[in-house]
Structures are given as structure tokens and as C-alpha cells.
Amino acid sequence: MAPKLFLTGGTGYIGGSVLHTLATAHPDYDITVLLRNIPPTFTTTYPRINVVLGDYDSADLLAAHAAATDIVIHSGDSDHEPSLAALLSGLRRPRPSPGYLIHLSGTGIVADWQDEALLGKLNPKVWSDVSSLGEIQALPWTALHRNTERILHAEAAQGGGQVNVAIMCPPDIYGRGKGLGKARSAFVPFFVQEARRVGRVFYYGEGANTRSWVHIDDLMRVYLRVVEAAVAGGSAAVDFFNGNGYYFAGTQEHSHLEVARVVGRVLHQGGVIEDPEPMQVNLEQLDLMLKPIMPGLSRYLFASNSRTRAERAESLFGYRGEAPRLSEALPHDVLDCLH
Numbered sequence: 001m002a003p004k005l006f007l008t009g010g011t012g013y014i015g016g017s018v019l020h021t022l023a024t025a026h027p028d029y030d031i032t033v034l035l036r037n038i039p040p041t042f043t044t045t046y047p048r049i050n051v052v053l054g055d056y057d058s059a060d061l062l063a064a065h066a067a068a069t070d071i072v073i074h075s076g077d078s079d080h081e082p083s084l085a086a087l088l089s090g091l092r093r094p095r096p097s098p099g100y101l102i103h104l105s106g107t108g109i110v111a112d113w114q115d116e117a118l119l120g121k122l123n124p125k126v127w128s129d130v131s132s133l134g135e136i137q138a139l140p141w142t143a144l145h146r147n148t149e150r151i152l153h154a155e156a157a158q159g160g161g162q163v164n165v166a167i168m169c170p171p172d173i174y175g176r177g178k179g180l181g182k183a184r185s186a187f188v189p190f191f192v193q194e195a196r197r198v199g200r201v202f203y204y205g206e207g208a209n210t211r212s213w214v215h216i217d218d219l220m221r222v223y224l225r226v227v228e229a230a231v232a233g234g235s236a237a238v239d240f241f242n243g244n245g246y247y248f249a250g251t252q253e254h255s256h257l258e259v260a261r262v263v264g265r266v267l268h269q270g271g272v273i274e275d276p277e278p279m280q281v282n283l284e285q286l287d288l289m290l291k292p293i294m295p296g297l298s299r300y301l302f303a304s305n306s307r308t309r310a311e312r313a314e315s316l317f318g319y320r321g322e323a324p325r326l327s328e329a330l331p332h333d334v335l336d337c338l339h
Helices: 013-025 059-067 081-091 133-137 147-155 187-198 216-232 256-269 283-288 297-303 311-317 324-338
Strands: 004-008 030-035 050-053 071-073 099-104 163-169 172-174 202-204 210-215 247-249 252-255 278-279
Touching: 004 013, 004 059, 004 163, 013 030, 013 202, 013 216, 030 059, 030 256, 059 081, 071 081, 071 283, 081 099, 081 147, 081 216, 099 147, 099 216, 133 147, 147 163, 163 216, 172 216, 172 324, 187 202, 187 256, 187 297, 187 324, 202 283, 202 297, 210 216, 216 311, 247 311, 252 256, 283 297
Parallel strands: 004 030, 004 071, 030 050, 071 099, 099 163, 163 247, 172 210, 202 278
Antiparallel strands: 210 252
16 A cells, blocks of 8 residues: 655745655655645646645644654644644554654754854854754754754654654755745845845855755755655664654755855856955844844854754765755856846
8 A cells, every 4th residue: 555645845945845756756655735825737747646725723634634644744834833733643643553754844953043152153063963962952942943843852752652753954955946836945045135135245254154055956865765764664663763863964064155255256247246255244234134034044044053964864874965066056046046
């Protein structure tokens, strides 16, 4: 019998890419996706995918579909506790075999954006998804995504009772999304937006703050292996989930200044800005950026460190970056933002 999968976030950058990856690699899977609205070409692109109309506040709907499925892939709002609670309640209902929950988080949880002394500087701390897991579980409640990760870690600590848990924690992502909805990640569009507004690419402090990166194609390889492990069942519940189910996915790291220089060259060559060289901004200028979206977002995106090592995936299946590096793909991503 084909495994049953229930996906959320199916038109998002990551969720849409997950849906496309699974539908392409495993057309035999019985996949249902939660959508607020159905994109015009969705049914012709994915004729075998079942659609349920709803949103993250449709608690009864989420619980019912989680109860009726083998694997839930929650790629929507990482911090939305009601939807997570609904999915877990459905997965906990009596079933012939344990269910699986694969939840999207992010390396924002280890970013140092709330420490003003580290903004714009290189933080030597590099986090491992194996050896640093205890530190991650002990992070303060103010850390990004901590509100939902604490729930997931508590569930995983039960060691594979009714629900087996995996937490996907990607860094900054580049490359064009594979789905029918959102095609771009957050960093590049926001940075290009602010560079166009102020007329220059920019950095704060030394611009030495460094973040890990992954191409969307490489991230999908991690997702695919974790989903396939859930489908296989058996020892995979021990090897890939719960205490062994926390996944970073970075394949490289770059300082903000390195990224700004590449973006500056592309925008200058495209006639968008006059000077390709990055300029230094002060804290007041930085804090005004993206403030209407979320106060502090500019500190997180443009001035913080978030350095991680994907040691778990490397150990389990030899994970390495195979997609184009950021230096190769970034110009395409920047140009994509201009169209």
C-alpha cells in the first residue's frame, strides 16, 4: 500500500519545493496538501496530488488529516503553535503503527542577533546538529523558533512512541524554488530591496558576521532522505528521528561583506545602483530597515552570525553540497529579484 503523506506550506518556498521533489521522485506516494487557495496550474502540474482547502488555524481539519496519514510534513509557519498542536494531536490518535512528523524550523534559533556586541563581527561559535544538540535544547525562550522546538523536543524525548519527530533546520537558502508558489527565499530579496532603497549595498560594523548557506536543491536532498526513511520505517525511526532527528543542512558559509560585494557588482552592472562598493551603516540606519515587517529583522538578516555544521546528514548518508555554490548562483538570484 502506498504511504500516505500530508503536507502543509505547499505553495511556500520550501514547502512547494518539498511537494515538487516528492511528487517527482515518488509519484507512487499518496500525497495530500493543505492549501488556502489552489494555484491556477496546480491540478494540471500535480494531477495525482489531493488538495484540502484550509489554513493553519483549521485545527480540526489538521488533526483529522494527521490522524489519517502516515507522515506529516509541516513546512508552513515554523512558529505557529496551534497548527503544530493540532497536527500532533492527530498523530497521537490510535493507529496501527507510529506516525511521523517532519517539521520545518531554521537556524535562526542559533543566530546571535539579540547580542548587540556581536553584530557585524565574526562569532567563532559554530553549532553542530549532533554535538550541540543539548545546547540548542537549552536556549532561552527568546530564541527564534524556540516556542515550537521545545514542543517537538519534548515529543521526541518519548523515543518513538506514537509519533516520531524530525526537525529540519536549514540556514539561509539560495536558488529558485521548485514549486508553484513562492520562488525565492528571504535574504536576497530583502537585501536587494533595502539596497535599492538606500542606493548602495551595505554592511554593519565590520561586515564580518558569517552565516551558513544551502542551495534549495541540496536541502531537498536532505528532505528526501528523511521522508524515505519514514516510509521505510523499522530502524529508521531510531536512526533518523527523535533523538537523532535534528538536521542542519548548510554546505558553506560566507560573511555578510562577501555577499554584499557580489550583490553590489550585479546591481551596478544592471544599472540599479551607481556604486558597487558596500557602505557601512550605523545601528540606527540598520534598525530602520525592514522595521515595518518585524523589528529586529534587519539585525538578524544583515548583521548576525548563524554558523552551523550538517554533521548528522553527513554521517547518515554522506551529505555534501552538490548544487552550484552561492558565488555561482547568487548573481542569478539577484537578477531574479529585479524582474
